[in-house]
Amino acid sequence: GAVVSQHPSWVICKSGTSVKIECRSLDFQATTMFWYRQFPKQSLMLMATSNEGSKATYEQGVEKDKFLINHASLTLSTLTVTSAHPEDSSFYICSARGPTGREQFFGPGTRLTVL
Amino acid sequence: AQSVSQHNHHVILSEAASLELGCNYSYGGTVNLFWYVQYPGQHLQLLLKYFSGDPLVKGIKGFEAEFIKSKFSFNLRKPSVQWSDTAEYFCAVRRGGADGLTFGKGTHLIIQP
Numbered sequence: 360g361a362v363v364s365q366h367p368s369w370v371i372c373k374s375g376t377s378v379k380i381e382c383r384s385l386d387f388q389a390t391t392m393f394w395y396r397q398f399p400k401q402s403l404m405l406m407a408t409s410n411e412g413s414k415a416t417y418e419q420g421v422e423k424d425k426f427l428i429n430h431a432s433l434t435l436s437t438l439t440v441t442s443a444h445p446e447d448s449s450f451y452i453c454s455a456r457g458p459t460g461r462e463q464f465f466g467p468g469t470r471l472t473v474l
Numbered sequence: 475a476q477s478v479s480q481h482n483h484h485v486i487l488s489e490a491a492s493l494e495l496g497c498n499y500s501y502g503g504t505v506n507l508f509w510y511v512q513y514p515g516q517h518l519q520l521l522l523k524y525f526s527g528d529p530l531v532k533g534i535k536g537f538e539a540e541f542i543k544s545k546f547s548f549n550l551r552k553p554s555v556q557w558s559d560t561a562e563y564f565c566a567v568r569r570g571g572a573d574g575l576t577f578g579k580g581t582h583l584i585i586q587p
Contacts, residue, residue, distance in 0.1 A: 363517075393573070402579040403575075404577070405574035405575065408573050408574055418574070452518070454518075454575075461523075461525060463575065464520075465510070465517050465519075466517060467517040
């Protein structure tokens, strides 16, 4: 149980375009989801906390107008990278707070490459 | 700012050797502690967690970790590693009341047969 999926698993786009990444909890409802970013050979860094039906909470230094988060249902959160640039290339990982409320279950990640 | 330090970035061991991976954190209040593993090509999986109670916690696949509050540490151990333990290991901390996790940089563990 507690499976989280992400789509797409990898995406290549041109500079200036927008890219949407989906995060779904497949077998449980998640009122809270999280978005992390991982640079090569570095740690995961929390970008934002996504709460169903309300605005996301962004960590310091994360541009909320660039990284748009929508958590419209109890099983789906989306991250849209707007006007993507090469420096946005990274590995984006989502997680969902599990049924007990104390654990997080991670998706497989999305590799974004901006040309 | 809260930080999590993993001292060993790359570890190479032979099968049946004992393993200890270090993790220290900087936050002084109540914390929840986690170790995650990421096998090649797979997503993060929870190995074990500490919320409260017995500071020695046992996880899956024979792993255990000990929370030492005075040392701000949560080291991961396994008495005898297997080739299949080759993976990236991440220590993570959640401050009491916070939601998101702060991760260490990870330790790349390679087990030689």
